[in-house]
Amino acid sequence: xxxxxxxxxxxLAATAALLEQxxxxxxxxxxxxxxxxxxxxxxxxxxxxxxxxxxxxxxxxEQKIAQLEASATAGRKTLxxxxxxxxxxxxxxVESIEAGALDAALTSLSMEQxxxxxxxxxxxxxxx
Numbered sequence: 455x456x457x458x459x460x461x462x463x464x465x466l467a468a469t470a471a472l473l474e475q476x477x478x479x480x481x482x483x484x485x486x487x488x489x490x491x492x493x494x495x496x497x498x499x500x501x502x503x504x505x506x507x508x509x510x511x512x513x514x515x516e517q518k519i520a521q522l523e524a525s526a527t528a529g530r531k532t533l534x535x536x537x538x539x540x541x542x543x544x545x546x547x548v549e550s551i552e553a554g555a556l557d558a559a560l561t562s563l564s565m566e567q568x569x570x571x572x573x574x575x576x577x578x579x580x581x582x
Contacts, residue, residue, distance in 0.1 A: 534574060537571055537574050540559075541556075541571075544559030544560075560572075
């Protein structure tokens with residue numbers, strides 16, 4: 455009976471040692487998880503602060519684009535003097551250019567000169 459009791463005590467001691475090791479491993483894992491959570495919290499805070507900063511930059515860029523688009527459409531609509539003189543000599547009114555009248559007026563010019571005149575009219579916004 456004494457031997458049985460001794461064996462039972464030894465088994466209980468071994469089990470207690472295993473439980474202590476398991477508890478120690480659980481503590482280690484818990485500290486690792488806590489460190490990871492703290493690191494994740496710092497990352498989330500950084501991302502959130504950067505997100506608001508980027509949103510502000512995006513709003514500023516969108517406003518700048520809107521201003522540039524508004525100023526581009528409000529530009530001067532004038533032609534170079536040589537182009538105005540050429541069109542006037544051909545009897546084309548610069549204020550109201552019709553495609554047929556423009557083509558008829560430009561027939562005496564070379565193809566390159568026609569393209570140049572039409573490009574200037576497009577830039578001035580007088581031809582669509």
